[in-house]
Amino acid sequence: MKVRIKEVAVAAGVSAATVSKVLSGRADYPVHARTAERVRRVARDLGYVPDIAARHLRTRQTGQLGVVLEAVGPSEPDSLLGGLSVSHAVRRTFDGAIMAGLSEAARELDVPALVVYPGGDLDVRSFLDGRVDGLLVSCDPLRGHALLRGLTDAPVPIVALWTQVAPAGIGVVDVDHAYGAGLAVRHLLELRHRRIAFYGGGAGSGVEHFAQREAGYRQALEHAGLTPLPAIHDGGRLLQAVRDGVTAVFAETDLGAAAAFHALHGAGLRVPADVSLVGFDDIQGAEYIAGGLTTVYHPAAEMAVAGVQSLVARLEGESPRTTLLPPRLIQRRSTAPVQGR
Amino acid sequence: MKVRIKEVAVAAGVSAATVSKVLSGRADYPVHARTAERVRRVARDLGYVPDIAARHLRTRQTGQLGVVLEAVGPSEPDSLLGGLSVSHAVRRTFDGAIMAGLSEAARELDVPALVVYPGGDLDVRSFLDGRVDGLLVSCDPLRGHALLRGLTDAPVPIVALWTQVAPAGIGVVDVDHAYGAGLAVRHLLELRHRRIAFYGGGAGSGVEHFAQREAGYRQALEHAGLTPLPAIHDGGRLLQAVRDGVTAVFAETDLGAAAAFHALHGAGLRVPADVSLVGFDDIQGAEYIAGGLTTVYHPAAEMAVAGVQSLVARLEGESPRTTLLPPRLIQRRSTAPVQGR
DNA sequence: CTGTTAGCGCCTTCAA
């Protein structure tokens, strides 16, 4: 049978109230140092662990943070590809990174536990059941995020991860995709490329992050006095663009860069000798794409850390804020100075 | 202010007990259908959500499952490599897959929430605080799993993931690494390879799974009347082995396969024309290794699903059991029938 | 079929 506070009290020769005062964690109760010491020792010897359910009921708070991983994909392997579809695998790496970041931040900030809701047909109201003091919603960047809309006036603070469009009152933490794209483009500019193509759906994809990456691309070029090219999302047109003088390609994702490389390579073009190629995300395996893909590291774990920090700050009374994390360039071997042609 | 059960009771013209009986989820209480219907409607109209803390305290159970991700790595990018170290990235993909599997299984089995402990200097006793009804421990396959040792007589059922060595009383779910290795070797045998090398640390690495993969390799060869070769974990020796007649290489991991390919490629050997190559794990990016690596898919998400199922079964009274999940072969382009030489 | 009663274990007044 588990040890209760009453038993500790009896063993220590004090009342339950005193034990509570000593062990509740709050230091502002007046307890004699010797008494406190004795209580602590007895509690330890007896292996006393406060019952969390009773404490939650009494204090009306848990210290726990809820996590909704909207992005956690299905576990079924995609039989068409023999294994898991590649984009699923990418998603999972991000999910893993996010979990790692959440765990680490929780540890640092003394969050006792993270409550992960299994998702599915989540009812928004299930968040006001007293299980958590705040909620982190990791949005799926490829889909919308209907969840957030129902959370406008939730009874606990909410922080959205991986998006920049959230209703008022909801904090936001995201990667600065536009800045990351600028990093990639400026790297190519420094290598004296002047005709730089954007490969991917961009704004036309309807995906927030891809639109931002294209915007970052355009802005960096315009800032350099150059004219951005329309987004290309097709191998044939990419080849045409290269024939028309493009010397460098910024792909919206590493997966896109792999596809671009495939098209280029198939047409006998060499990377980086004939065309420089930069991706975005630094996915696992980027090392093996195009002989070592230069790309933009996507700080997913750092984003999760910032999310926990932001939520804890909210719990401590701060207002909702927006945090954008700067990606950084990872130089490998798919970019080189432009060659005279 | 939140709605309490009492208010629902008053609004519906019944007692709090009746409301509880209707909404507790258990169907075995005798309540008049019309009464139940009215209660449900009133509760919905009022937006009533049962207070989880009070319910936990009263029922002494939560329905929640705890998760310890021993394997969640640090979030700091490894600056030496410019990005995250590759093995960290692999780890994260597995962590993401495990979270996806856990979430999915929790959804299917009506587990209301997963409680993720942040790890760190975890005190075993923190699991008997009434937060969870059972615990899943995802072990780090590359390190030991000290945690399990302290969990021998925990007050809640425990299931260990990703290991086969656990103290008595702890259920186990793992991938069948030996079987997976057999799959790889038999694939090579069917391509008429007879001199097949094992590339990796194997039993000598001290890593449980790698030892099992080597054992599976040896067993498959012996079963075919062939003699296994000593494990090779060095590019130079691998080349020597190929010069000595080896025509196929089974690498203990996909990352190892990438290294083997690098050594082979550097020496002018072609894969699969000169040497066939098989990996293990089907990591993200395997598509790009060695021109498309044939490998063994590691069912991490499926393992997590099985873990939740196993734990829920324990909760329903079953005994601890051991579950081994069969990997399966993913054929790509790094293996070919042996060439006469 | 429904209501009354009595706690679950803890923390927080308030009085001593």
Add this chain to the structure above:
DNA sequence: TTGAAGGCGCTAACAG
């Protein structure tokens, strides 16, 4: 500085 009392919101047992 310590202890006694009360109650957080819910559900299980029992009575009606």
